[in-house]
Amino acid sequence: MRISKLFTKTTKDAPADEVAKNAQLLIRAGFVYKEMAGVYAYLPLGKKVLDNIIQIIREEMDAIGGNEISLTALQPKHNWESSGRWNDEVMDVWFKTKLANGAELGLAPTHEEPLTQLMKNFISSYRDLPVYPYQFQIKFRNELRSKSGLMRGREFWMKDLYSFSRNQEEHDNFYELVSSAYDKVYDRLGIGDITYKTFASGGSFAKYSHEFQTLSDVGEDKIYVHDGRKLAINEEVYTDEVLDDLGLSRDDLVEKKAVEVGNIFTLGTKFSDALDLAYTDIDGESKKVIMGSYGIGPSRLMGLIAEHFSDDKGLVWPESIAPAKVYLVSIGSDEAISLADDLYDELMQAGIEVIYDDRDERPGAKFADAELMGIPYRVTVSDRLIVDNKFEITSRKTNMTNILTHDELLAKLS
RNA sequence: CGGGGUGUGGCGCAGUUGAUAGCGCGCUCGGUUUGGGACCGAGAGGUCGAAGGUUUGAGUCCUUUCACCCCGACCA
Numbered sequence: 424m425r426i427s428k429l430f431t432k433t434t435k436d437a438p439a440d441e442v443a444k445n446a447q448l449l450i451r452a453g454f455v456y457k458e459m460a461g462v463y464a465y466l467p468l469g470k471k472v473l474d475n476i477i478q479i480i481r482e483e484m485d486a487i488g489g490n491e492i493s494l495t496a497l498q499p500k501h502n503w504e505s506s507g508r509w510n511d512e513v514m515d516v517w518f519k520t521k522l523a524n525g526a527e528l529g530l531a532p533t534h535e536e537p538l539t540q541l542m543k544n545f546i547s548s549y550r551d552l553p554v555y556p557y558q559f560q561i562k563f564r565n566e567l568r569s570k571s572g573l574m575r576g577r578e579f580w581m582k583d584l585y586s587f588s589r590n591q592e593e594h595d596n597f598y599e600l601v602s603s604a605y606d607k608v609y610d611r612l613g614i615g616d617i618t619y620k621t622f623a624s625g626g627s628f629a630k631y632s633h634e635f636q637t638l639s640d641v642g643e644d645k646i647y648v649h650d651g652r653k654l655a656i657n658e659e660v661y662t663d664e665v666l667d668d669l670g671l672s673r674d675d676l677v678e679k680k681a682v683e684v685g686n687i688f689t690l691g692t693k694f695s696d697a698l699d700l701a702y703t704d705i706d707g708e709s710k711k712v713i714m715g716s717y718g719i720g721p722s723r724l725m726g727l728i729a730e731h732f733s734d735d736k737g738l739v740w741p742e743s744i745a746p747a748k749v750y751l752v753s754i755g756s757d758e759a760i761s762l763a764d765d766l767y768d769e770l771m772q773a774g775i776e777v778i779y780d781d782r783d784e785r786p787g788a789k790f791a792d793a794e795l796m797g798i799p800y801r802v803t804v805s806d807r808l809i810v811d812n813k814f815e816i817t818s819r820k821t822n823m824t825n826i827l828t829h830d831e832l833l834a835k836l837s
Numbered sequence: 838c839g840g841g842g843u844g845u846g847g848c849g850c851a852g853u854u855g856a857u858a859g860c861g862c863g864c865u866c867g868g869u870u871u872g873g874g875a876c877c878g879a880g881a882g883g884u885c886g887a888a889g890g891u892u893u894g895a896g897u898c899c900u901u902u903c904a905c906c907c908c909g910a911c912c913a
Binding site: 432433434435436437438439440441442459460515516532533562564566567568570575579581634643683684685686718719720723752754755783784785786787788789790791792803805806807815 | 847862
């Protein structure tokens, strides 16, 4: 992508009313636009990052047998009345509205009910199970207070996977499979080392659910971490009984602040009971489907990663989700520009994503933008380098610079 | 939803005891610059969040309201 074709611009100042560092940087770098409190639009570079995060999650969900779907944001109330969750006392985050004919509607805050209803069309035999539909969708939640930039919005991207299993054992196996898939997702996003599988309250059908909590000073959750076993306990279930269960003592654990970046939850028959989702087993008996739900918030992850991987110059994206791998800067004469043009074409043809700063700007401005945008490698083409047939490459993360030949540069970037 | 704070060109801000709005960034044009956010000159751009009120006169005082931010409670 050429900067000259990119409609966004960077700014030196962040909006005064935006305090969260992730939103400040993302707005300054032109990745997102704030529509209102807790509601952000994704601009070209931000959309790219979000899509990259989503793609990593998609690959890992597909790898464990997920079937990607796309459910509706508009929700008629009847499914939700079956489960009791249409009631504002039970689910207090609803955005509700009406059809022209007066019928009540809600904007989906989650999708257990509609998906359970939908699956009744496709599940009737034990042969139809297990199945694992999932989707990426904007969820709507009327939070009393949104905050922390992208990390707590009133509309936000969520990956929600649901499991439909024949029995508890089948469910438990898949539950563990999802857990390991989540580990892979966080590893690929570059936050695996600071993300802990965390014991949390389980609801009616399981003793525990599990959250994936990433350590962060801006985290809203308090967890107790055991580094050796790479697990943690959420404050809400930090009791002697739980410690006994896990064979831990308080001395082994350290209190940390963290951001919940995923959760896996055993639903049991809560929704299959409410909406009557049953199958006929091999023995001819009708049985209720055992369900689970598994969430990851791609937009929250984007905010968290922006916040975590940043410094005084701006964003520092992990290579796996950066909007491009290379920020190409040309400095000086027409000859340097022409050489940069050629390099841009060559890198793009080699499948290496490049943001080419082809503006008539001074070097300092280009360098500053490369750093603010957090592109992993900055490649410079300039008159002083041309003389020796060399290119300069600088790592955003380490700030190390190498002067390379054309072939060395391509080898390094491939 | 309780407590606190803030709304003035696109962004960041100033505006005194009330007298019809100014600075920096950005933007446009001209020129000079070109390895760390250049400089000089000339310009454009604001019914001061909204509504009502007090006053000869309101960005400034009063009332109402909306929005945003922070702390708390709640929540992926």
